[in-house]
Structure formats: C-alpha cells, structure tokens
Amino acid sequence: MPDPSTCAPQPARIFTEAERQALYNVIANRRDVRNEFLPDPIAPEVLTRILRAAHMAPSVGLSQPWDFLLIRDPARRTQVRAAFTRANDEATEMAPPEKRGTYAALKLEGIDKAPLNICVTCDRSRGGDFVLGRTHQPDMDLYSTVCAVQTLWLAARAEGIGMGWVSILREEDLREILLLPAHVTPVAYLCLGHVKDLFDGPELAHRGWASRTSLEDHIREETWD
C-alpha cells in the first residue's frame, strides 16, 4: 500500500531564468559526434551521473524497460565496426547516384575512436503481459527507451562528453555480437567520449548534406490540414 501522506502533489520546484537558460544551452549545443572523441576514459562517477539521469526518463506504466550494455573491449568494438562497414557499404549502394560520392565521404561512426560504447536495449517483456499505457500502443516501451537515450545524450553533453548514435547497423548483427535474447531489442548503439571541439551546428548541415528547417514550418493548428 502506498503511504497516503505522500500520495498528494507537493509545491513544484520553480526553475530560475539561469537554470532554464542552462537547459536550453545544453539542448542547443548537443551534437551527434562521429570524429571528435578524445581517448581519455570517462570517470566512473561521471558515467554514473549520466546513466542515473537516463534512468529518470519517463517510461510507460513505470516499466523502465531499458538496460545499458557498457562496451569497452576493443575486440568486441571491432566486431561492431565490421557490422557497421557491411551495412554502410550497402547503404552507399542505396544512395541516389548523384549523392553517392558525398555519402561515401562522410564519417558516420566513432565506434573505435570513442573509449566507451553503450547499447541501450528495450526488454519487451518488462512489466509482464499488462503494462499500463501499452495496451493500445505496443511500441510505447521502445519510445520510453528512446526517451532515456535523449536524456543520456543531454546529460553527457553537460558533462563535456560527446555522443554519437550509430544506426547503420543490422539488428541481427547486434543481437549476435551482444548475445541479446529474443525478448530484448537493441534500440540505440551509442559512442561516447570526452570532446574538446564540436561543430557549432549539425555536422550534416555544415557538410552540405541537409539543411535545418524553420520551426514555423513544423507547426499546425488543430488538424493536419
């Protein structure tokens, strides 16, 4: 039974202008890092703070479906790197001919260079057969896991740690290399390491691959039409 004395809302913390600005600055300065990782290891207490933040992410029915696999072994990272290369070669072939050269020249991962890789997984059986909030949207557990990833990303940035999300990987390859059971889905393969320099906007924009859009073009009133 819950303690009834705590089962009521309390005065909510009010954030100052400086605190709000700190949050906005972390959000604005977060980057998808591929090549700027320094070799210095991440101190255990820093890593714990980052993971503790990720573990405070919202989760459907408070199911907390995520797990964090910490991957440092160079041999294992070499296997992941090889899986990336296979997938990326296929992706290069899939690119439209006029963009193929540009695509092939992009560095899209820091698997070897970053001292730490983290695979964030989603245990699809977590919470049992009935998870509050998953009855009509079964992928809510995957979405909760992504919320943890983005929280981890922001916390890492505030700690001076860059992060990159490598999505050019086959799920089956990750399952095999990381010994994932069938009920566990790899959601995000992440590279983390200290950074001293970063691009001052999305790297893909700097490199002419894509452009940032205006917020105004993403807002609609009441319905899609």
Add this chain to the structure above:
Amino acid sequence: MPDPSTCAPQPARIFTEAERQALYNVIANRRDVRNEFLPDPIAPEVLTRILRAAHMAPSVGLSQPWDFLLIRDPARRTQVRAAFTRANDEATEMAPPEKRGTYAALKLEGIDKAPLNICVTCDRSRGGDFVLGRTHQPDMDLYSTVCAVQTLWLAARAEGIGMGWVSILREEDLREILLLPAHVTPVAYLCLGHVKDLFDGPELAHRGWASRTSLEDHIREETWD
C-alpha cells in the same frame, strides 16, 4: 556547397557545475502529469521557446520528421477524450482481475483539463526515399520524433509547464480526428498546462502501481549475459 571555413569543429562550450546541476534538477523533477493542470493559457513566447527546444532534437539524417499539431478547440478535445475513454474501458478489461480496481481508479489523462494538447507526428516520407541512417533501421524517424518529445517535456518543465503523455488511444482514432494523411504517424499525444503542485516522484509509484528500480539493476558489461 558548404562554406569550408565553417566546416571544422570549434572549441566546445564548457558547462559549469551550476549549469549541469540545473539540467539534472529538471530531469529529476519532470513528471507525467494528469491532474495538476491549471487553466491558465500558456503564453505564446513560452510555447515558442519550448517548441524551439524540441525542434533542436537530434534527427536521423537531419530529416526533422516531426510536426506539432496545437489543439485547443474544446470540441476537438472532447472527441479525443471520448476516444481515450473507449480505449481505456478496453484496457480496464485487459487488466489482470486483481489489479482491475486499482487500474480503473487511476486518472490517466488531462485532455480536457490541460489548456493545450499537442500531437507530435512523424512524417514518414520526410527526406525522401534515401534518408541517411534509416537504411538499416527504418524506425529511426519515429525514434527521432520521440527525442523531440522528451526534449519538449524537459523544456516545458523548466518553464513551469507540466506535461502528460496519453498513450491509451487508438492510432486510427487520432488519424480520423486530426485528419492525418497516411504517411504521417501520430507518435505522442500530449497535454500541457501550468502547474503549481506536482508529485515528488512518479505518480504510479506513489499510488502503489509500480516501483522505481535501481540503476545498478540496469547495467551490464560487454554483453547481455
């Protein structure tokens, strides 16, 4: 062509201990709000800051697949509320008998009470046939959209705005009510409003539905086993 003078990393902003702590406090004080919304409207400039933050979320191949439908019309919210009630009645039947009473007593949405609802959608055609990073994980666009949702949630909290994610809704109902075309997926239906009081931990924990786990139980080294 990109400007070569900007196509290099720059010294990365360093965050102070106070700024880091501000981020961690926002993360720790974020709640999934259902009942604490005040009727006061959200000022346009506050809403713009929150949406601007969400629009800075990471997106696969810089595809920025999200859109924000701002829903205020009480009649439309009544339709969404009815769709929620239908789904929630079904969910109540799906709950294990011993938890059915507890489930039925929970308030799981603030659709009417919150002055603003936002449906965050994902345009699955955004970026064309070849989106960098989606070749081997086609759901990365949905995941990017979820990153925007979590960023929006944190920004809202820092502004004194509570948010709740309502997932007990059928996708088809949202499509119909919000006139979504086939290539657009509703990812998150959100309720937002000012709050003065909040639970000091997850409401589902306070109400005895589920418990917070320890971070330590979610960390694995190198592989799953």
